[in-house]
Amino acid sequence: MSAPNYLPEQYDVQLAAKCERLKALLAPFAAPTxxxxxxxxxxxxxRAEFRLWRENGERHYAMFAPGDKHSPIFLDAFPIASRRINQLMPQLAAALRASEALAGRLFQVEFLTTLAGDALITLCYHRPLDEIWQSAAQALAAQLEVSLIGRSRGQRLVIGRDYVCEALQVGSRRYRYRQPEGSFSQPNADVCQKMLAWAVDALGQQEDDLLELYCGNGNFTVPLAGGVRRVLATEISKSATNAARANLLENAIDNVQLVRLSAEEVGQALSGVRVFRRLAQVNLSDYQFGTLLVDPPRAGLDSATCALAQDFKRILYISCNPETLVDNLRRLNETHQIRRSALFDQFPYTHHLECGVLLEKR
Structure with missing residues (x-):
């Protein structure tokens, strides 16, 4: 993780520049305001991760400027990180100074926290972890009131839980999420709440069904399920799929069928090209898909998935890369028109931005 250029006095200027950039990218498609x-x-x-850098006998949290892995920037606090992370940083540092069992050959620390106040710390080592480490780690987890994971080659020892519990407010409802260590979750929870609320409003109340690709831990699945008759949600990651199942159960969502399939495999199944045992309990002909929700990786949608999307009445496209979104829009614009567009500033003080568009069939 690189150190961001934290300049809060320039935030409004930076956000305005992102807005102009996204407007220019969407202009050829007659995007609305x-x-x-x-x-x-x-x-x-x-969430945040730091290298542990030893200098003059002291260990420091360290980050690096982009492209430079040899000139550490030492940090005692990290103002872009949650208050819980900033609370834990000095407490953990003091515990490491007091315990060679915890500090020996430790090279990286990862923090994962939530708006709900939960926290998990992962300690990464260049040595095997033994019973002495485990005893010290159990005491540390109790002292800091966190879950803790120790990682080394071939080892992953869990003290407490290997996930954190989040609670996000979307409209009048509060949803609970399990976010596993090592799996993707939106880093900016405040903006995530706004993004989910926008998606719920953009979808509206529909009488047909929703197909979701790249559902992850069910971040969008959970609040959007109430706006449609049924949801078929797909995800290839096993840990994310397990978390999504837990989140659907936690929020009493009963109109979602979750299947471990890639986007490419979903297209093959819908077109009848392939039959998948993972769909043995799913009758695709029972679904009346009207909306497609996609939140793809930075590479965007491949050609086959774009072709699949063109058959839907509505497309909700969440993107972490506006350039690949524009590439996909050149294809989708042949059959669909942008009805709503949004910018979600998930990553202040960087050039990165999250965006969303609602497209409807022409």
């Missing part, structure tokens, strides 16, 4: 959702100026990031 951009809806903009800003971020808290500080303490917005719920």
């Amino acid at each position: 951009l809806e903009v959702f800003d971020s808290p100026r500080s303490h917005y990031r719920q």
